[in-house]
Structures are given as structure tokens and as C-alpha cells.
Amino acid sequence: MAAVLETSAAPASGASRRRAPQLPTSARLFHAACAFTVQKLILPPIMFMSKVKDYIISPGEKCPDEIKAYPALKHLPVHIFLPPGYDRASTKRLPVLLTIHGGGFVLGNPGDNDAWNRAFSTSHGYLVVALNYSKAPASPFPKPIHDLEALIQLVLADTTLPIHYDKIALAGWSAGGNLALAVSQLDTVKLHIKAVVPLYPIVDFAPTQDVKCAGRRYKPELGGLRGQDKDFLLVMSPLFNWAYLNPGTDYYDTLLSPTHAKREALPKNIFMIACELDMLSPEAWRMICSLAGKRVPREDEAIGRQTTANEGELIMDSDDRYAWEEVIKTDGGARYRWLLIPDQIHGFDQDGISHMLGNDQKCLKDAKMKTDKLIEVIGDWLDDVMKVKK
Numbered sequence: 027m028a029a030v031l032e033t034s035a036a037p038a039s040g041a042s043r044r045r046a047p048q049l050p051t052s053a054r055l056f057h058a059a060c061a062f063t064v065q066k067l068i069l070p071p072i073m074f075m076s077k078v079k080d081y082i083i084s085p086g087e088k089c090p091d092e093i094k095a096y097p098a099l100k101h102l103p104v105h106i107f108l109p110p111g112y113d114r115a116s117t118k119r120l121p122v123l124l125t126i127h128g129g130g131f132v133l134g135n136p137g138d139n140d141a142w143n144r145a146f147s148t149s150h151g152y153l154v155v156a157l158n159y160s161k162a163p164a165s166p167f168p169k170p171i172h173d174l175e176a177l178i179q180l181v182l183a184d185t186t187l188p189i190h191y192d193k194i195a196l197a198g199w200s201a202g203g204n205l206a207l208a209v210s211q212l213d214t215v216k217l218h219i220k221a222v223v224p225l226y227p228i229v230d231f232a233p234t235q236d237v238k239c240a241g242r243r244y245k246p247e248l249g250g251l252r253g254q255d256k257d258f259l260l261v262m263s264p265l266f267n268w269a270y271l272n273p274g275t276d277y278y279d280t281l282l283s284p285t286h287a288k289r290e291a292l293p294k295n296i297f298m299i300a301c302e303l304d305m306l307s308p309e310a311w312r313m314i315c316s317l318a319g320k321r322v323p324r325e326d327e328a329i330g331r332q333t334t335a336n337e338g339e340l341i342m343d344s345d346d347r348y349a350w351e352e353v354i355k356t357d358g359g360a361r362y363r364w365l366l367i368p369d370q371i372h373g374f375d376q377d378g379i380s381h382m383l384g385n386d387q388k389c390l391k392d393a394k395m396k397t398d399k400l401i402e403v404i405g406d407w408l409d410d411v412m413k414v415k416k
Contacts, residue, residue, distance in 0.1 A: 043276055043277065043278050044232050044277045044278070045273075045274050045275060045276055045277060046231075046267070046271035046272065046273055046274060046275040046277065047273060048273035048274075049268060049273075053268070054268065057163075057264070057265050057268040057269065058163065060265050061132055061162075061163055061265060061269055064132070064133060065132065065133065065161070069133060088140045088141045088144050089140065089144075090105035090106055090107050090140060090143070090144070090156070091106055091107055091108045092105075092106040093105055093106070094106060096177070096180040096184075098176070098180060099158075099173070099176060099177055099180065101160075102158035102159065102160070102173060102177060103136070103158060104136060104155055104156060104157055104158055104177065104181065105136040105137060105140060105143065105155070105156040106153070106154075106155055106156075106187070107143050107144055107146075107147040107153070107154040107155075107156075108120075108147065108153060108188075109147050109148060109151045109152065109153075110148055112188075114188075116188070118188060119188050119189060119190035119191075120151065120152060120153040120188045120189070120190055121150075121151070121152050121153070121190050121193035121194075121195075121408070121409075121412055121414050122152060122153045122154075122155065122189050122190065122193065122194045122195065123143075123146060123147075123152045123153075123154045123155075123195050123196075123197055123408070124154075124155050124157055124178065124181065124194065124195070124196045124197070125139055125142075125143055125154060125155070125156045125157065125196075125197045125198065125199075125202070126156075126157050126159070126174065126196070126197070126198035126199070126202035126203075126205050126206050127139050127156065127157075127158075127198075127199060127202050128198070128199040128200030128201045128202045128203070128373070128376075129161070129200070129201055129202075130200070130201050130262060130263075130265070130266035130269075130270075131161065131162045131166075131167075131170060131201045131205075131266060131269065131270040132161055132162050132163070132265065132266055132269045132270070133161070134161075135158065136156035136157065136158050137156075138376065138377075138378060139156055139199065139376070140156070141377050142375060142376070142397070142401070143156050145398075145401050146401050146404070146405060149401055149402060149405055150401075150405035150408070150409065150414075151414075152405075152408075153187060153188060153189065155181050155187070157174055157177050157178070157181070158173070158177065159171075159173040159174050159177070159205065160173050162266075162269035162270040163268070163269035163270075166269065166270050166271065166272050167270050167271055167272070167275060167281075167282055168208075168281055168282075170205060171205060171208045171209050171212075171281055174205055174209045174215075175209055175212050175214055175215055178209070178215055178218070179214065182194075182218060191218070192220070192412070193220060193412040193413075193414060194218050194219055194220055195219065195220055195221040195222070195223065195408050195411075195412065196209075196210055196215075196219050196221070196222045196223070196293075197222070197223035197224070197225065197404070198223075198224055198225065198227065199225045199226065199227075199373070199375075199376065200225070200226055200227060200228065200306075200372065200373065201227075201228065201266075202225075202227075203224030203225050203226065203227025203228070203229075204224070204227045204228045204229060204282075204284065206222050206223075206224055206227070207222060207224055207227065207229065207284035207287075207292065207296075208280075208281045208282070208284055210222050210292065210293050211280065211281060211284070211287060211291050211292060216292075216293060219293045220293070220295060220411060220412050221293060221294075221295035221296070221297065221361075221407075221408060221411045221412065222292070222293050222295070222296050222297075223296075223297045223299065223404055223407075223408070224296070224297075224298055224299065224310070225299045225375070226299065226300050226301050226304055226306055226307065226310070226372050226373070227284075227298075227306065227310060228306050228309070229283060229284050229285040229306075229309050229310055229313045230277075230283045230285045230286070230309040230312075230313070231267070231271070231277040231282055231283045232277040232278060232283060232286075233309065233325065235260060235263065235305075237325050237326075238305045238306065238308065238309065239256075239257060239260070239305045240308075240325060240326040241307075241308030241311075241323070241324075241325060241326060241327055241328055241329050242257060242303070242304065242305045242307065242308065242328075242329065243302045243303060243307075243328055243329050243330045243331075243332070244303070245302075245303065245332065245334060245369065247334065248303075248334065248369060248389075249386075249388075250384075250386035250388075250389055251371060251382060251386065251389065252303055252369065252370070252371055252386075252389055257303075257304065257305040257372075258371070258372075258382070259304070259305055259306070259372055260305070284313070285309060285312065285313040285316070289317055289357070289360075290357075292317070294357065294358060294359070294360035294361070295360065295361045295362075295411045296314065296317060296361075296362055296363070297363040297365070297404065297407055297408075298310050298311075298313065298314035298362075298363065298364050298365070299365045299366075299367065299400070299404075300329075300364075300365075300366050300367070301366070301367045301370045301371055301372055301374060302329060302330040302366055302367060302368050302369060302370060303369065303370060303371045303372075304371060304372040305372075306372065307329050307330075307366065308323065308325065308327070308329050311323055311329055311364070311366070312325075314362055314363075314364045315364075317362050318350075318352035318354070318362035318364075319352065319354065320350075320352065329347070329366065330347055330348065330366055330368060331345070331347060334368070334369050335368035335369050337388075337391070337392050337395065338391075338392055338395030338396055338399070339368065339396075340365070340367065340368070340396060340399050340400070340403070341366075341368055342365075342403075347366065348365070348366045348368065349363075349364060349365050349366070350363070350364050351363040351364070361411060363407060365400075365403065367396055367400070369392065370389075370392065370393060370396060374393040374396065374397070375393065375396070375397040375400060379393065
């Protein structure tokens with residue numbers, strides 16, 4: 027039997043459940059102004075300059091093979107990646123990884139993960155489709171989940187794509203990890219999905235920010251953004267929460283906080299990945315431990331360890347705090363895997379993080395090495411789960 031969350035279990039009474047508050051008018055106006063400024067004024071020029079840089083340094087290397095908009099959801103184009111040398115006239119079917127970008131439900135687009143998706147497709151021979159969804163505050167919970175549900179149906183019905191229908195996995199980063207765990211609970215999606223890979227997701231909206239930070243690891247000796255005594259997500263999380271959650275939204279809704287979903291509501295194979303220096307990692311740790319029937323850590327139990335790892339190192343088999351896998355034979359061989367990335371922050375594997383790290387070359391080098399290894403680890407695990415033959 028899965029263990030019970032020690033301090034975050036949903037209350038039995040609906041009246042006592044925590045819900046999203048109605049903020050004062052001044053706070054709502056402030057958040058609205060911030061959302062507009064970031065979405066319309068700050069992010070577009072940053073993304074434009076990033077694309078120009080990529081075009082100059084490595085033209086075409088990260089680009090998708092196709093950007094496609096389906097008529098029913100033409101405002102939500104997807105990015106499609108095929109393995110190098112794949113002949114589209116071939117009848118060969120490919121294993122599929124559907125990916126969901128992050129951005130706090132407010133920011134981002136499928137292009138944010140072009141480099142990662144291209145690298146994964148190239149390394150493992152997968153068809154990778156980067157999905158899209160409407161952004162908050164114009165589209166709050168649960169609209170993005172149902173956007174993804176509809177878009178997944180359109181992608182899987184697309185006869186121009188070489189889809190192996192028995193080998194479909196879903197992955198997502200941050201808010202995208204939350205959405206991957208949410209949409210995969212829907213019957214229309216769950217029946218197609220063999221495995222889910224959430225990367226540093228938010229899985230529980232119920233705990234306060236102080237509680238979330240209590241289990242995070244802090245390593246000032248690393249310096250730079252990694253060594254700060256406050257998590258950088260704290261700055262943006264009030265805006266993200268206001269934008270995504272209408273007042274009165276139940277924090278324990280399992281589509282919002284997947285950690286409160288029953289094991290049978292989720293796909294059988296889940297590979298949870300978190301970052302040691304991330305306020306969201308303790309809740310991901312508790313969720314995967316609960317699913318696997320392992321001891322569930324306390325909310326104030328610090329994740330990882332204080333000792334720093336070697337540069338570029340993933341601790342794979344020597345420390346249960348960082349990596350393990352459990353197979354639940356009584357549940358048809360369900361597999362639950364945990365991997366904690368040492369000495370890294372939320373979003374370490376994304377190109378956009380370089381704008382925040384500035385000239386912290388030590389962190390950037392460590393992040394690049396760990397990203398390359400992580401792509402290999404995820405691909406090998408999915409190959410094994412879906413029995414992909416090379």
C-alpha cells in the first residue's frame with residue numbers, strides 16, 4: 027500500500043480545505059500589470075534576441091522539422107521533431123515523446139524547449155511533439171489542461187505523423203510537469219500514455235510558501251544564483267498563483283495538485299525528476315515516495331545533502347536520497363523512479379536560464395553536463411518501459 031502524506035493530506039471536510047483567496051484590488055491590479063509587462067514587453071525581445079543568437083551560432087541545429095497548427099486549435103501551434111535521416115515516406119513507426127513547456131502557466135511557448143527536444147529526438151530516435159496551451163490570466167485553471175487534452179487528441183489522430191501508438195510518453199517542465207500529471211489523469215489521454223516524466227514540477231498548491239521552502243537545500247558555498255539564501259521562484263510565484271487560480275479554487279483538486287490523486291488515477295509509470303536547489307523539489311519527493319509505497323518525508327525534512335557533488339555528476343546508484351526505482355508488482359508492474367539533480371536550480375536544463383545566470387560559467391558548465399546526461403537517462407528509461415528496440 028502507498029504511504030500516506032504525513033502533513034499534506036487533503037482534509038476530509040470540504041469546508042476545511044484551503045482555497046485560493048480573493049486578493050485586494052490593489053494586489054490584483056499589480057499582478058495584472060506585471061503579467062502584461064512580462065508577457066508583452068519583456069519576454070518577446072529576449073526570445074527574439076535568443077533566436078537571433080541561435081541562428082548566428084548554430085543555424086538550424088535546434089529548429090523543429092515542422093511547426094504545425096491544427097485548424098481546431100490554430101492559436102496553439104506545436105513543434106515537431108524527427109530523428110536525423112528519418113524518411114517521411116517510410117512506413118516505420120516511431121516511439122513518441124509529447125512535451126509540455128513551463129513558465130508558471132503564464133509564460134512560454136513550445137519553442138522554449140527546442141534545444142532539449144531536438145537533442146532527445148536525435149539521441150533516442152523518437153518523434154518528439156512539443157505541445158502548447160493557452161496562458162493565464164486569460165486562461166486560468168483548468169483551461170490549459172483541456173487545451174492539452176484536445177491537442178493530444180489532434181496529434182494522435184494526425185496520420186501524417188509516424189506514431190507508434192503503443193509507445194507514447196508524456197513529459198513536462200515545471201508548470202508543464204504539473205500539466206503532464208494533470209492531463210494524464212483524464213481518461214481520454216490516460217489510455218494512450220505509457221509513461222510520464224515530470225521535471226521539477228509543482229505538484230501541491232496546498233502548502234504555504236514557507237512550508238515549501240522549509241525542505242529545500244541551501245548551499246551558499248556554490249555562489250551565484252545557486253548560492254542565494256532565497257529561492258528565485260519566490261519572486262514570481264505570487265503572480266503565477268494569482269494568474270492561474272480563480273478565487274475559491276480548491277487547492278486539493280487533483281487536477282491542480284496531482285500529489286493528492288490516487289495511484290490508480292495516474293499512469294502506471296512515472297519518472298519524477300527534481301532539483302536539489304528548488305523549493306518545489308520536496309513536494310515532488312513526497313509525491314513519488316507516496317506512489318512507490320516508500321516512507322514519505324516530513325515537510326521540513328531537507329532534501330538531498332549539504333555536501334556538493336562533483337562537477338557534472340548525477341548520483342545514480344549510491345544514495346537513496348538522489349535516485350531509486352520501485353516496481354509495484356501488485357499493480358501490474360507499475361514503475362516509479364526518482365532522480366534528484368544535485369547542486370542545481372529550477373530550470374537548469376533550459377537555454378533561458380542562461381539569462382538569469384549571467385556570467386556564472388561554473389554553473390552553466392555543470393548544468394550543460396547534467397542536461398546531456400539527463401537526456402540519456404530519461405531516454406534509456408523510456409526505452410525500457412516501452413520496450414523500444416534500437
